[in-house]
Amino acid sequence: MNSDPHLLWIGGQSVPASSGEWFDDLNPIDDSLYATLSKANAQDVDSAVCAAQTAFESYRNSLPSDREGWLIRAAELLIAQSDEFVALLIDEVGSPISKARKEISTSVGLLRAAAGATRQLSGKTLPTNVPGRISISTRQPLGVIAGITPFNVPLIKGIKHSAMPLATGNTVVLLPSELAPLTTLRIAKLFSDAGIPDGAFNVITGNGYEIGDTLVSHPDVKLVGFTGSTTVGNRIHALCGQHGKRVTLEMGGKNPLVVLKDADLDKALSASVLGSFLYQGQICMASSRIYVERPVYDTFVDRLCAAASGLGRGDLRDPKTMIGPIISSRQRNRIQQHVNDAVTKGAALRVGGDWEGHRYQPTVLTDVSEDATLFGEETFGPVTAVYPIDSVHEALRLANASPYGLCASIFTSDLQSAMQFAQQVQAGMVHINGATIQEEPHVPFGGVGNSGFGLESTDVDLADLTQWKWITVQYDE
Structure with missing residues (x-):
């Protein structure tokens, strides 16, 4: 003190x-x-x-x-x-x-x-x-x-x-x-x-x-x-x-991270873990919605859940620790309400969803319905939802369906798809084969919409x- x-x-x-x-x-x-x-x-x-x-x-x-x-x-x-x-x-x-x-x-x-x-x-x-x-x-x-x-x-x-x-x-x-x-x-x-x-x-x-x-x-x-x-x-x-x-x-942000079937899954996974769980998700640039092309969807979800469950939740002064406490009781209640509402409305809780003191376990949800609060609103916690997609066009449509537009990421080896997404997604910052959380002093940092x-x-x-x-x-x- x-x-x-x-x-x-x-x-x-x-x-x-x-x-x-x-x-x-x-x-x-x-x-x-x-x-x-x-x-x-x-x-x-x-x-x-x-x-x-x-x-x-x-x-x-x-x-x-x-x-x-x-x-x-x-x-x-x-x-x-x-x-x-x-x-x-x-x-x-x-x-x-x-x-x-x-x-x-x-x-x-x-x-x-x-x-x-x-x-x-x-x-x-x-x-x-x-x-x-x-x-x-x-x-x-x-x-x-x-x-x-x-x-x-x-x-x-x-x-x-x-x-x-x-x-x-x-x-x-x-x-x-x-x-x-x-x-x-x-x-x-x-x-x-x-x-x-x-x-x-x-x-x-x-x-x-x-x-x-x-x-x-x-x-x-x-x-x-x-x-x-x-x-x-x-x-x-x-x-x-x-x-x-x-x-x-x-x-705020409700930032999409897109993974196409030709992506380097190792890099996409690392970026998703960083983007979803750095500082226990209390970052405006967090990857709170992840869209994955169907041929690699199941594999990606399984690997993301395994990675999330293994994240360090120990002493904050230990470099291995990634998940710390949620800042306040108000924010803790918000996270719990968002997850409970999503599960009540049919979402599958794939990993996490519980508390360890004031720390919320890294949480991955699938099958989140559009009427769930978590689907459209920023949770500001270590929670992400993964959705299957059939093409980059569907990813672009879903990404742009949000009133938020801070940042976005896409992982693919197809330059045409990458540039199409980067040019047309409604976001102030777009990263190709990189995490949603990025910042440098001289770049134009900011978003559009809400x-x-x-x-x-x-x-x-x-x-x-x-x-x-x-x-x-x-x-x-």
Whole structure:
């Protein structure tokens, strides 16, 4: 347990919530108390945004070399302090150590990419019909950027929702999930130690359903970046539209993984296990529906079930462990309700379907009916359903029947089928002979439909986080 109470981070200082209220952060292994944190209210939100706005007046004029140096230093510190961050991710959100280490390496890459982006803010010299005029355009930072981050990858998303805003001369107020606030506060110390000026990065902790609207609607917030559920994302989208704010949303997924009869089954199986069960399925890119061509369907299902039943469920600090605890009682109930509903409506439980403490066994279902909740909704647990198909055309039709469209994968040795699927599937990211769970700092990351609005990447962020200004110079009449 982190015994000392943890305060908000506003203006480069740890400050208590104005109400004096606190909330508990629980270790998902057994719901024991992990940390106690200040519970922010609307007044604290305003204080954080005002601190960020005040800092923006000078931070916007910081040199690219300064911002580059701070972000590189943050990456170096993250590497040096990786053991501390790994321990946080294990104990606060139940990350198996391999997943926690992956968060570190991905976050280091995000920081380095953002550091490089500081020198990519370029404008244009424009043609003009006015004699004696120079016409140019420049990019300028927006101002205060609000980030709202989830529990499942709190380090990655905490860095992603702050590094590029800071790189482009903006300031940040971050509201983390109430299930993962301590990791985000640790990012604040990382940035402070790296030299990022006071007030440029702020963290408010508390319940998003109580203070999220206040943050999103604050008049000094110019853009909101959100990662989380589709329901909350749609609420934020509506508020941003109402108040004329820019917004990027990375929301849920019901991601298809397709295995055709000519696929390398070993690679398809490895990708399916990773995609379905990494971090016990609590990943938006999880492979929650798998479509397998009939000639290899039975073999694939048998092998997937055997692999799932053998996944490590031991000490989270053991590299052999893949399955950790489900984050909260609410999410545990959701998983159980989805599986129970599917079985009641005729699904076959092929493996798993039971609890070991707060860990849900890796679960594979077949014969899931279309009226089952699990058929169409994101379960966010170590549960996948496998369906037989007769062709790539059927796979494409079924994949596109979902309102979600985050990512998709197809395994085949037929280039024509692979490219047909990649071009026509309604998803923001498609992987041929690769897992659905993939990410790099510079790629356009995001989905379509109920999976998102806008994209995340260094190139896209350079545009989204800045605004054009047209400047003319009349030098000769």
